[in-house]
Amino acid sequence: MMKIENLHAKIGENVILKGLNLELLKGKVHVIMGKNGAGKSTLSKAIVGHYDVEVTDGTINYKNKNVLDLTPEERALEGIFLSFQNPVEIPGVNNAYFLRTALNAKEKYQGKKETNAAEFLKLTRKHIEQLGMKSDMIARALNDGFSGGEKKRNEILQMEILQPDLIILDEIDSGLDIDALKAVSEGINRMKNGERSFLIITHYSRILDYLHPDYIHILQDGKIVKTGGPELVNILEEQGYQAIEKDL
Amino acid sequence: MAQEEVNKILSQEYKLGFSVDVEADTAPPGLDIDVLRFISKKKDEPEWMLDLRIKALHRWEKMKEPHWGHLDYTPIDYQSISYFSAPKKAPNNLDEVDEEILKAYDKLGIPLEEQKMLQGIAVDAVFDSVSVKTTYSKTLMELGIIFCSISEAMREYPELVQKYMFSVVPMSDNYFAALNAAVFTDGTFVYIPKGVRCPMELSTYFRINAQNTGQFERTLIIADEGSYVSYNEGCSAPQRDENQLHAAVVELIAHKDAEIKYSTIQNWYPGDENGKGGIYNFVTKRGLCEGENSKISWTQVETGSSITWKYPSCILKGDNSTGEFYSVAVTSKAQQADTGTKMIHLGKNTNSTIISKGISAMHGQNTYRGLVKVAPDATGARNFSQCDSLLIGSECGAHTFPYLESQNSLGQVEHEATTSKISDEQLFYLRQRGISEEDAVSMIVHGFCKEVFSQLPMEFAVEAKELLNLTLEGSVG
Numbered sequence: 001m002m003k004i005e006n007l008h009a010k011i012g013e014n015v016i017l018k019g020l021n022l023e024l025l026k027g028k029v030h031v032i033m034g035k036n037g038a039g040k041s042t043l044s045k046a047i048v049g050h051y052d053v054e055v056t057d058g059t060i061n062y063k064n065k066n067v068l069d070l071t072p073e074e075r076a077l078e079g080i081f082l083s084f085q086n087p088v089e090i091p092g093v094n095n096a097y098f099l100r101t102a103l104n105a106k107e108k109y110q111g112k113k114e115t116n117a118a119e120f121l122k123l124t125r126k127h128i129e130q131l132g133m134k135s136d137m138i139a140r141a142l143n144d145g146f147s148g149g150e151k152k153r154n155e156i157l158q159m160e161i162l163q164p165d166l167i168i169l170d171e172i173d174s175g176l177d178i179d180a181l182k183a184v185s186e187g188i189n190r191m192k193n194g195e196r197s198f199l200i201i202t203h204y205s206r207i208l209d210y211l212h213p214d215y216i217h218i219l220q221d222g223k224i225v226k227t228g229g230p231e232l233v234n235i236l237e238e239q240g241y242q243a244i245e246k247d248l
Numbered sequence: 249m250a251q252e253e254v255n256k257i258l259s260q261e262y263k264l265g266f267s268v269d270v271e272a273d274t275a276p277p278g279l280d281i282d283v284l285r286f287i288s289k290k291k292d293e294p295e296w297m298l299d300l301r302i303k304a305l306h307r308w309e310k311m312k313e314p315h316w317g318h319l320d321y322t323p324i325d326y327q328s329i330s331y332f333s334a335p336k337k338a339p340n341n342l343d344e345v346d347e348e349i350l351k352a353y354d355k356l357g358i359p360l361e362e363q364k365m366l367q368g369i370a371v372d373a374v375f376d377s378v379s380v381k382t383t384y385s386k387t388l389m390e391l392g393i394i395f396c397s398i399s400e401a402m403r404e405y406p407e408l409v410q411k412y413m414f415s416v417v418p419m420s421d422n423y424f425a426a427l428n429a430a431v432f433t434d435g436t437f438v439y440i441p442k443g444v445r446c447p448m449e450l451s452t453y454f455r456i457n458a459q460n461t462g463q464f465e466r467t468l469i470i471a472d473e474g475s476y477v478s479y480n481e482g483c484s485a486p487q488r489d490e491n492q493l494h495a496a497v498v499e500l501i502a503h504k505d506a507e508i509k510y511s512t513i514q515n516w517y518p519g520d521e522n523g524k525g526g527i528y529n530f531v532t533k534r535g536l537c538e539g540e541n542s543k544i545s546w547t548q549v550e551t552g553s554s555i556t557w558k559y560p561s562c563i564l565k566g567d568n569s570t571g572e573f574y575s576v577a578v579t580s581k582a583q584q585a586d587t588g589t590k591m592i593h594l595g596k597n598t599n600s601t602i603i604s605k606g607i608s609a610m611h612g613q614n615t616y617r618g619l620v621k622v623a624p625d626a627t628g629a630r631n632f633s634q635c636d637s638l639l640i641g642s643e644c645g646a647h648t649f650p651y652l653e654s655q656n657s658l659g660q661v662e663h664e665a666t667t668s669k670i671s672d673e674q675l676f677y678l679r680q681r682g683i684s685e686e687d688a689v690s691m692i693v694h695g696f697c698k699e700v701f702s703q704l705p706m707e708f709a710v711e712a713k714e715l716l717n718l719t720l721e722g723s724v725g
Contacts, residue, residue, distance in 0.1 A: 051672050071679070072679040072680055073679045073680075073683060076679065084677065088673040088677045091668065091696070101683055102681035105681075105687075109682070162681065162682070
């Protein structure tokens with residue numbers, strides 16, 4: 001699905017990624033774990049083309065294209081979706097209007113017929129119910145005055161409507177209570193179809209109990225230093241990052 | 249960086265900056281009694297009007313240009329301006345309008361031939377100093393509605409003009425109003441008789457074409473008891489290096505149970521990024537809610553002019569009368585706007601609402617200045633004010649000066665103000681969902697203006713949105 005090779009990136013003057021290699025496989029759930037400051041969020045920002053990050057070397061290949069040549073919106077239209085760690089509030093912009101504009105932009109890009117307002121409402125109602133969101137959320141301004149949990153559910157709602165191919169979840173589990181964590185995890189699991197790939201960035205193993213990852217990658221000092229199966233999570237849980245550092 | 253791209257979007261060229269070649273009759277620059285005589289004669293005015301003009305000039309000469317606005321501009325040389333310019337081929341009837349002028353209006357998207365007009369909108373077109381064409385006048389006349397140029401009104405309905413002109417904005421109200429009273433050239437006159445609901449939108453389109461000329465129009469709208477009218481004005485000017493002065497006066501009178509809805513889309517040439525050229529827009533607009541239960545509502549979308557000094561106000565004299573002010577003011581490039589409103593509560597249970605949205609970008613400076621005054625007898629008066637500012641980039645400014653004078657302890661006044669910024673994070677969030685940068689900027693700006701746009705009549709809401717898009721549109725990336 002995506003192959004990242006020798007990725008170097010900096011934010012301002014700080015060099016964060018230092019020759020990172022990572023391959024994301026079709027239909028698989030990949031998890032990136034690592035200490036604070038290891039470069040987890042920088043990696044996700046580099047993939048989606050965030051202004052903060054300057055890529056100085058390396059390639060990110062996705063669907064036979066170098067993602068680094070594409071604008072942020074082109075990457076999104078090609079099916080890369082980032083669930084933000086802190087979704088920004090945009091007052092005055094109606095949530096439904098925003099979401100339908102995004103969906104129509106994607107449909108137009110793919111040469112499909114645009115979903116009309118009635119179809120769109122039907123579609124969103126279904127997802128809102130499944131996610132246990134309040135029905136007025138879709139009529140409110142985008143993330144404006146939403147609680148932390150509501151913002152994260154709104155990210156998942158967008159993901160379910162836009163049906164992306166590669167889903168990056170940056171600390172989707174932070175600040176969620178048990179009910180919200182469950183609702184969000186179920187939403188993510190509904191997206192699994194054997195084709196889609198997931199890149200999950202997290203500090204905690206709790207959400208992984210729901211998501212059943214295939215691969216765990218440890219990011220340290222700007223590089224992937226270890227890759228393993230789900231069992232790696234248990235080692236981390238019991239012995240911390242020290243155990244892995246010793247191994248290297 | 250994202251900011252550079254946004255600036256590129258914002259520094260779009262002014263699309264209405266063309267001028268047409270029309271043979272014009274122009275007064276030599278300068279201002280004295282002879283110029284007033286010239287104007288009055290050109291317009292075939294009654295003697296009493298010339299006397300009023302001369303009186304106004306004498307008052308103006310004793311006044312000083314006000315400088316309390318948060319505005320910085322090169323001084324205006326009033327003797328270098330020409331106070332009258334009219335196309336030479338003055339139309340005697342509606343079919344004689346100069347081809348070139350018709351073309352100019354066509355180019356602006358305002359066809360003056362009635363069959364081409366959008367249904368339900370009557371237009372008065374003012375070209376430099378004269379009204380060149382008023383459409384649908386005959387149809388409206390059947391209902392007793394008068395919709396004509398103010399010059400025509402002075403000749404045909406002198407008793408109405410004499411009764412109401414200067415009754416809301418006295419001739420020496422302020423420096424620019426006094427100047428206007430002396431030299432005003434044309435404008436629109438509207439009278440809606442008792443109990444009549446005007447069946448179509450009335451609208452005036454002001455166009456400055458001639459060089460070195462000021463535009464000084466005067467509009468007078470009277471809504472008699474129980475009547476209703478929705479009136480719209482639009483304006484534009486050619487792109488020129490020198491500044492041109494526009495000093496208009498608008499007076500509205502709403503009698504018992506009457507309602508006037510006044511919408512403005514102002515798109516005068518804004519000047520360039522360095523502040524060169526553009527229209528100086530010093531305008532006095534005031535409405536009098538004379539009778540009980542009357543209502544006056546101002547909606548303005550201000551995107552043009554290099555300097556805007558404008559405070560559409562309501563005097564709420566009748567008990568239970570209502571005043572509203574909805575405003576979007578955009579300052580980009582080097583534009584400066586000092587705009588707001590005055591709500592003067594005189595009658596009992598009077599009610600006013602102020603919604604002001606200021607958008608500043610590039611080096612634009614945007615000031616909201618508003619006064620809410622509650623007189624001793626205005627028991628039960630209520631006001632709600634909301635002033636929001638949106639900043640795009642870091643070199644622009646937003647300022648808010650709300651004034652409150654309450655002489656009645658039973659009045660209820662609420663004021664809310666916010667300042668926000670279009671951040672890179674907001675733009676990026678929308679782009680990450682596949683929305684182009686241009687659409688993302690426009691989505692955020694439109695969301696910010698929503699409450700004001702919803703007040704505009706449909707056709708004009710569409711125009712306002714497009715205008716905002718034009719101001720924000722451009723090549724991205």
